[in-house]
Amino acid sequence: MPFIIAATDFSSVADNAVKYACDLALAQNADVTILHTYSVPLTLGDMTVPLPASEFWEEAEVTIDKLIADLRHQYPQIAFRKAVIYGNVIDAIYEFVGDNEPPMSVVVGNSYSQENPSWMDSTLLEAFRSLKYPILAIPPDTKYEQVRKIGFVYDNELGGSEHALQQLAQLTLTLGAELHIHNNQPEPEEGDMSVEINNGARGLLMPANPLYHYTYGEDVDSSILDFVAKYHLDWLIVMPRRHSFFENLFHKSHTKAIVNTSYIPIMALHETDV
Structure with a gap:
């Protein structure tokens, strides 16, 4: 069971x-x-x-x-x-x-x-x-309500994330929720194209039929706060990888993002080799 x-x-x-x-x-x-x-x-x-x-x-x-x-x-x-x-x-x-x-x-x-x-x-x-x-x-005093919208902050690096992405898709289906994927990228140089979520990740997430959202040139804190507020998320999911900016997400320099999303549950999924 x-x-x-x-x-x-x-x-x-x-x-x-x-x-x-x-x-x-x-x-x-x-x-x-x-x-x-x-x-x-x-x-x-x-x-x-x-x-x-x-x-x-x-x-x-x-x-x-x-x-x-x-x-x-x-x-x-x-x-x-x-x-x-x-x-x-x-x-x-x-x-x-x-x-x-x-x-x-x-x-x-x-x-x-x-x-x-x-x-x-x-x-x-x-x-x-x-x-x-x-x-x-x-968070303190947060009561369970039906999870309708899940947000996942993704760095668009497939290596090591395959199992976590499968877990995310299955969790979304189990809860009957709507899945929103957020990717923050540097501001493209003139003439450059923005980068789409890679096909491998899209394939793993496809069963959950996610919606993809992109921001450009924003700092990590602002992009997370805006993402949570704009889409009225019930859960925020992150993958604090080693050797990436997600490892720094929980550094004290980013406490603003954590404090201001502390009114919703936060889930961490992990790399395959953790």
């Missing part, structure tokens, strides 16, 4: 993301795994000593069991599983999945805002860059 992983630290932001994941699971006919990670403080006064991990595990087990009991009451159609794993969330996701079928997506809370800029240095940022599964960040 397809499944979604909803990561939680039991905060209000995470609780909201978990409920979003459940509503998304209903739309995608998927199960939900609630995943929590914990760590054990090792410093006690001036001494560094190991403290019993069992206490932290037991507390997490009690909390996650209560959360799942509440969710089963609210979402009786969904089959829930749980995972309480020691360590950081990225390693825990890989440990949980192992060699089994990968999740449809990993849903996490996105607490980033102008008032809370620490998100840029968090595990979520690293997951956006490197987690090989689709990861969807949900």
Whole structure:
């Protein structure tokens, strides 16, 4: 059965993301795994000593069991599983999945805002860059609504993006959404022609019947903001590749674009070799 992983630290932001994941699971006919990670403080006064991990595990087990009991009451159609794993969330996701079928997506809370800029240095940022599964960040207080319009910011480099483009087409079809592809290019020199999305990418995206949009000579921030606003997107999807300007998209110099799109969920898809 397809499944979604909803990561939680039991905060209000995470609780909201978990409920979003459940509503998304209903739309995608998927199960939900609630995943929590914990760590054990090792410093006690001036001494560094190991403290019993069992206490932290037991507390997490009690909390996650209560959360799942509440969710089963609210979402009786969904089959829930749980995972309480020691360590950081990225390693825990890989440990949980192992060699089994990968999740449809990993849903996490996105607490980033102008008032809370620490998100840029968090595990979520690293997951956006490197987690090989689709990861969807949900802003605080954002409730699930039918996803009608998905926007994908594409750099027109096919190499390494084939699997992500197939995932994007399938996701669009599953959700019954409209897919908009945005490509920002340098201003063409006089006499030069603008560059169309390459045929390989078009072929992979063809099942989703996307609409293509081009901008010329704009900075990354402006083009993303305009794209989201102009087409009233419900989700923004990016592919933060290595060795491209998408790796810099989440740099602090581009926080304006992230902050101002933080009212909609943002999904990261990844290169084949991540």
